[in-house]
Amino acid sequence: MKEFPVRRRRSRHPAGPGATRADVVHAVDGLSLTARHGEITALLGPNGAGKTTTLECAQGLQQPSRGTVRLLGQDPWRASPALRARVGVMLQDGGLPQAVRPLELLRHVASLYRSPRDMDELVERLGISGFDRTVVRRLSGGQRQRVALAAALAGNPEVLFLDEPSAGMDPQSRNIVFDLVQQLRREGVCIILTTHLLDDAQRLADQVYIVDHGRVMAQGSVAELVAPGADAPAVLVLTLAPEQLGAGPFPWDGPGFEDVRTTRADRTVTLTGALTPPLLETVTRWFTATGTLPESLSLQPRTLEDVFLDISGREIR
Amino acid sequence: MTAPAPPTATRPQPAPLARRVAAQARYETRAVLRNGEQLLLLLILPLMALVALTLTDLLDAAVPAGAARVDVAVPGVLALCVLSNAFSGQGIQTGFDRRYGVLRFLSTTPLGRGGLIAGKLLAIVAVLVVQYVLVAALGLALGWRPDAAAVLLSVPVLLLGAAAFTGLGLLLAGTVRAEATLAVTNLVWVLLAAVGGTLFPARTLPAGLGRAVELLPSGALGTALRETFLTGTPALLPVLVLAVWAAAAWAAAVRWFRWS
Structure with missing residues (x-):
């Protein structure tokens, strides 16, 4: 089995504008998790729990002040283009330019890979074709999310990060997106998603990490987490x-x-x-x-x- | 139960570096040239300035013996083009890219941070080529007859100016909010177009102001370009001023630029 371990110790976030060195808040502290290929790993937690910070450390967007992160065995902070080609990222805010048409943007992102995914097929499947010539600025939240997902999949990634993937989506789009995510899992992709929607985690996740205050509060499969027991009764x-x-x-x-x-x-x-x-x-x-x-x-x-x-x-x- | 094999038999690979950077440059160039406000700043206003400065007597005090108004106007307009393109254009574009998370998203793709910056630099050069061709064409129509050697020498001078203004634009875009970048770049553009030593030579300004303007990147670029076309070589001082601004701006941008 191929493993994709993410181990975090500590990441510093200034407490706000004007924060001094003394009042640094640890957004993530002593959080340790591992995600595997062919599984969906969910980070579940309330707003401000440290989910996005954890993901950003794993994506190489933030450098943890302590601890180690391994993405496909390498340090994501110093990721080579070869490593980044194997990883797809869907950011919480989408990360999409506002003045561009979705199809044009997706074709551009696809051109960064040697053998990209068939974007026309993906655009069709995610229902983007209905608005593929409308500038991103005019799209709804759920439409943008689908474009961001398509962009994350452009290179056929082995590891896929989804930060709040169902935010702003109507139930139909959510089903389309979840079907696709489940198919990717069957194809062996390692999928790591964050959500504060319990329903998402219950529907999708093989492994759930309940995160709060920058720590893992509980972990296991959904069945394990809800199983009755001495400290987890009915x-x-x-x-x-x-x-x-x-x-x-x-x-x-x-x-x-x-x-x-x-x-x-x-x-x-x-x-x-x-x-x-x-x-x-x-x-x-x-x-x-x-x-x-x-x-x-x-x-x-x-x-x-x-x-x-x-x-x-x-x-x- | 055994775990499924990784998704594809062949590992996903990045496109070659040159293709990634070229794709980003094409994408950025199209984005800038398709934006109406950007086009106004990049092409329409500079071209209108060229016509105005050639047809009115505004520049007459600065025209040396044996030269025509258009000979003084074209270098100034080219300096303004660099300001519009490298500072305002890419500054605003990058500021909003940062605000919407585009910088963060693209840095997770095989393009990476380095490829993204390289793409932006190439896009600036591409837009500068378009600007130069159009300004030169209009200049020729208005009677501009430059030396071939001067045209050739103007290229490194323009690139040095572009380097300085790109550094300043990125520094602004990477440190303040996108709206602030938009406001500051537009205000600075107006100020530098009027009294920054671009369209109007620094020595036509009041003496104290003129000397200060010579030390600005706009004044230095304007002077260097006018000397290139009018005397054949730029003086050392403005070139040195530009080099110092370029080095300082890039050092500051590398130090303080934030991707999110």
Whole structure:
């Protein structure tokens, strides 16, 4: 198996304009990850988690102040044209000139490679042909994203970086793009994408790295991350009957539930955290004691969203 | 389960260096020449200036004995062309490329940072050729009859001027916001066209101002070009001034240019 390891230690970002040496913020600190050929590796995290910084170090756009990055076994900061020809990059902001027509731009990017991809076919497939003569400035966000993806694929890369690929895309374009990305995975391309959309990661990723505060908070396949276990249990969702609303105190407000997070919206109660069989029994015993049944009660596997929110917290940043 | 083989049997390869740089130069040249505002600055205003300076008596004080107005006007207009092209044109283009992440994207392709800069330099030369041909053609129509040797010698002088102004344009584009680059390059263009020693020789300006202008890259380039065409060789001083500006501007651009 061919590996594409990205290992980061530390990358410095000035804290803002006027930042002095003393108040340097580490956008990425001690983050270590590896992406493999034939797999989609997703960096999942909230805004400002350090995803883009990590990607930029791997793409050779930033030099980490410490640590090592290896792109196909080489240092991306000193990448030769030969190395860059094997790597495709789709930047978060697209990186597209505004006054050019997509087809012309894509033909130009293709001319930088010895045997580029058939751009006409790609333009057709990504639905770019409908606007291939409209200047980039007038395109919608989703249209620009597709042009940027086509540009990243111009050289038939072995490694493909996608920074927030589905941003601004309508569901149809998203499906087209995801189909293409999955086909590239089957062809053996090593794909590294960042997203804050859990759905993207759940649909696409073989390996997920949940990143926050510049660190890897959790990693594994989607199945591994959502699997129930001692510290990754299931979710209990129940809907109270109307007459139960005033029947408190409820068991989940009592002893034993200290490590369980309770969220309640109207009559729906969601319990996540360290759920155990005895706690489940405590809940059902309450129904026995009150002589009532809930409207519904179900034990569900966690979604990636539950894992993500457990790790990165529920507050908005 | 075994991992699939890498995507292609043959490893993706870059186009040869010369082809990459030529492609970028073609692309940049087209981008600049297709932009209406750029065309105004690069060609239309300089050509209009040439007609105006030849038909009016604005330059009469600066025309030496035995020469015609057009002999003084053409070198000044060529100096203005360099300013429009290397400083304003590529400065604005690069400033917006930086703002929209184009510099970052292209530096991840086989073109790389070096190829990108090389492409831009070649594009400047290509646009300069177009400018020179059109200005010379209009000049000939207006009675300009230059020495063949002077025409030949004007090429390295123009390239030295282009080097200085490209360094300054890149320095600006790589350090301030794109809108600021746009505003500053346009303002500087107007100032240097009027009193920068390009269209009007520095010695026609008030004495104190004239001496200061001789030390500007615009004044030095204007003087060097006029001397090349009027006396056959440029004096050492303006050439030296241009070389110092070129070296300083490039050193500063290399030091402070930011790609993002």
